[in-house]
Amino acid sequence: MNSEATYRLDVSAAARIIAQNGGNVDNWMTRVAEQMVEEVKLSMGTSPPGRTYMYGNVEHVASIAGHPPTPVTGALQASIRWEKDSQREHTVYVGDGVSYGIYLELGTGNMEARPFIGPVFDNWSTGGKLEADARTALNIHG
Secondary structure, three states: OOOOOOOOOOOOHHHHHHHHHHHHHHHHHHHHHHHHHHHHHHOOOOOOOOOEEEEEEEEOOOOOOOOOOOOOOOOOHHHHHEEOOOOOOOOOOEEEOOOOOOHHOOOOOOOOOOOHHEEEEEEEOOOOOOHHHHOOOOOOOO
């Protein structure tokens, strides 16, 4: 996976939950990672229309800055995946597998960002979705 941009979910308060739930945490994290991958893929192509240009023989309507990219070939969308960190327990990465994904996510000197991974992580972490899902999946009360 590309390592130029890293998004992390703060799970520092999760030590007690992990201790109490063991393997259930890994199963839950896998399910969350799968959902995040699906949300990233579904977000692509939801941008309001930007400029129109020719991509080979095909007319393409680009995304606008600040919104997920509009697929041209589908390669970026198809490359979104998750993987467990083999060195760190309870760690899962979500990312893309193309060389240009980082430029879309963060922008360049010539193009404003078209973030597609960061907004999904933000929704899960600061939007409260991660905590709510953990409470339900791991049967946490209080």
